[in-house]
Amino acid sequence: ISLEGRGEKAAHSALARAMGWGGDGKGGGWGAFNWMALAKMMKGKGKGGGGWSRRPRNEQCVWLAGLPEGPRDKDLNKKLQEHMKQAGECTWASIGKNGQGHAAFKTK
Numbered sequence: 001i002s003l004e005g006r007g008e009k010a011a012h013s014a015l016a017r018a019m020g021w022g023g024d025g026k027g028g029g030w031g032a033f034n035w036m037a038l039a040k041m042m043k044g045k046g047k048g049g050g051g052w053s054r055r056p057r058n059e060q061c062v063w064l065a066g067l068p069e070g071p072r073d074k075d076l077n078k079k080l081q082e083h084m085k086q087a088g089e090c091t092w093a094s095i096g097k098n099g100q101g102h103a104a105f106k107t108k
Contacts, residue, residue, distance in 0.1 A: 056091070056104040069099040077101075 062084070068076070072095070081093035084103040095101035 059108050060105045062087075062103045062105070064095075064101045064103065065099065067095045067099045067101055069097065071097055 064080075067080075077094050080095060080101065080103065081090050084090035084093050084105075087105070089106040091104050091106050093101065093103040
């Protein structure tokens, strides 16, 4: 977009329309911005570095059932993790409110 020879306000509005920020009341405001395209461009960059890359593989997880039901409890999750360390290097353990949970290990 060439903005030469235009007034400051006209240049700003042309740039805003080009970026999808129009403001003419016909759906060209912020709602028209394509958030999905922005998310695809980011691909997990920014704070945290897209933590999904640290998710353990299925071979390193154990799915559990028959655990106590109730609200989530961090202390109970810590106790489960300590218990699971008997089987190997348990890096994470969690019990859901329905009595099911899983534990993740560093190696197979």
